[in-house]
Amino acid sequence: MEHRSFPVPDGLEGSRVDAGLAKLLGFSRTLAADIASAGGVALDGATVDKSDRLRAGAWLEVSWEEPRGLTIEAIEVPDLGIIHDDDDLVVVDKPAGVAAHPSVGWNGPTVVGALAAAGFRISTSGASERQGVVHRLDAGTSGLMVVAKSERAYTDLKRQFHDREVEKIYHTVVQGHPDPLAGTIDAPVGRHPRSEWKFAVTAEGKHAVTHYETIEAFPYASLLEVHLETGRTHQIRVHMAAQRHPCAGDSMYGADPTLSSRLGLERQWLHAKQLAFAHPADGAWTTFVSEYPADLARALELLRGD
Numbered sequence: 001m002e003h004r005s006f007p008v009p010d011g012l013e014g015s016r017v018d019a020g021l022a023k024l025l026g027f028s029r030t031l032a033a034d035i036a037s038a039g040g041v042a043l044d045g046a047t048v049d050k051s052d053r054l055r056a057g058a059w060l061e062v063s064w065e066e067p068r069g070l071t072i073e074a075i076e077v078p079d080l081g082i083i084h085d086d087d088d089l090v091v092v093d094k095p096a097g098v099a100a101h102p103s104v105g106w107n108g109p110t111v112v113g114a115l116a117a118a119g120f121r122i123s124t125s126g127a128s129e130r131q132g133v134v135h136r137l138d139a140g141t142s143g144l145m146v147v148a149k150s151e152r153a154y155t156d157l158k159r160q161f162h163d164r165e166v167e168k169i170y171h172t173v174v175q176g177h178p179d180p181l182a183g184t185i186d187a188p189v190g191r192h193p194r195s196e197w198k199f200a201v202t203a204e205g206k207h208a209v210t211h212y213e214t215i216e217a218f219p220y221a222s223l224l225e226v227h228l229e230t231g232r233t234h235q236i237r238v239h240m241a242a243q244r245h246p247c248a249g250d251s252m253y254g255a256d257p258t259l260s261s262r263l264g265l266e267r268q269w270l271h272a273k274q275l276a277f278a279h280p281a282d283g284a285w286t287t288f289v290s291e292y293p294a295d296l297a298r299a300l301e302l303l304r305g306d
Contacts, residue, residue, distance in 0.1 A: 005061040008043075013056035017041055020054045021062060029191060035064045051194075070102040070129035077114035083144065083288050088153035088280050090120060091146050093290045096267050099139040101130035111145060122147055123154040134158050135166075135231060143170070143272025144290045148280075156280035161231065167276040170226040170236060171215070171292070173269035173299065174245040175256060177222050182213040185239040189232040198252060199234040201242045208232045210239045218303040220259060221248055225273075237268060248299070263299040271296055 004025065012020045021032035021041065035041060036050035042061040043054065054060070081093030092111060094100075099110045112133060115122060122132030125148070132148045134157040148154035160166050190205025192198035199205075209229035216223040222245070226236055234253075240246055241253035249255055249265030263269075276287040292300070 001063055001065060003061070003063045005059065008054045008056055008058050008060050010056045012054050015054050016050065017043075017048050017052050017054060018050040020060075024060075025062065035062065038064075040064050072102060072110070072116055072129060072131070073113050074117040075109045075113045076117045077109050077111075080111070080114045080118075081290075082118075083290070085120075086149075086281075088150045089146055089148055089157070090115065090122070091144060091275070091288050094137055094142055094145050094272075095293060096140050096142045096295070100136035100145065101133050103129070106139070108139065111147065115147060120149070122149050123151055125151055125154040135161050137272055138234065138237075138268075138270075140267040141270045141272065142290075142293050142296070144275040144288055145272070146275060146277070146288075150280070153280040157277065160277050164229060165278070167274070167287075168228045168231070168272070169274035170228065171271050171273045172224050172226055172236060172240065173221050173248045173296075173303070174224055174240050175221055175248055175259065176245050177217055178212065178214065178224070178243060178245050181217075181222075183211075185210045185212070185243065187239060187242060189235055189238050199232070199238050201238060206230075206232055208235050208239065210236060212240075219306050221303055223300070223303075236270060263302050264295065265299055266295070269296055269299055 017036050018029055018033040021027055022029045033050040039047050040063045041048050044058045077098055079095045083093050084091040094111055099106050099108060101110050101112045124131050126133060132154060134148055134154060137143060137145055148157055186209050187201040188205035189199055189208040190202040192200040207230060211227040212224045214222050215225050237247055237250055237253050246254045247268040247270050248263060249260045250268035271292055274289050276285060279286045
């Protein structure tokens with residue numbers, strides 16, 4: 001059991017307990033929230049919750065167990081599509097319900113675990129639980145991901161994603177009709193102030209830019225093509241919800257459950273449709289395309305039948 005105690009600095013007056021712990025001890029916000037929820041945080045001798053507020057000068061005591069390290073578990077994912085495979089990289093078509101890599105709170109299958117189960121050798125660069133991963137998709141989002149197999153590919157692809165040289169095109173069905181039908185959303189995305197699992201447009205967030213264009217309009221929804229200039233967590237979902245046009249099926253960000261049920265959606269209608277980048281081996285511009293999975297295609301059929 002680890003234990004720390006110290007007075008709360010003046011600069012953290014009024015901060016949430018989980019946010020303050022993350023800054024003081026270098027924890028992730030999620031770990032800090034877990035410690036508080038387990039009763040491991042006291043302020044002037046009184047146990048406090050993650051959403052309580054810190055008081056400058058109060059005596060803060062924190063006790064916690066060191067979290068177990070995350071490991072890659074080789075679990076087969078039969079419907080993981082292999083779009084391309086060479087000595088440097090593998091491009092996969094990820095089904096919904098599969099995370100990119102292991103993380104705290106996720107017990108399901110992962111892309112890296114599925115590749116390990118299928119006998120793929122991937123780059124050893126990066127943290128142990130996400131070796132070879134140069135970008136991510138939400139577990140509930142389907143579509144294209146590239147994973148590095150060689151060290152040169154990992155280094156080069158990480159640079160391309162960082163420098164915004166990769167073309168990332170998504171398709172999404174959103175509720176209603178965006179006005180204008182095509183445009184750009186430039187709004188910072190950060191942690192939601194009242195939910196540890198959600199994100200939101202917030203002044204303290206990171207710069208985020210989303211370009212969208214309406215492909216097809218239906219009575220109650222629109223099919224959009226989205227180009228991401230940045231790659232923040234939940235960016236498309238947050239930006240569209242902030243415009244009052246949440247992704248259909250996205251209960252976390254305010255989707256209408258009646259429409260979700262009518263379309264048979266159990267996750268957000270969001271698909272990583274196209275991915276293009278300069279191949280690390282020779283610099284050749286390489287493009288990959290993915291078709292809609294069955295659940296999204298069926299929802300589109302229903303919308304077109306209205």
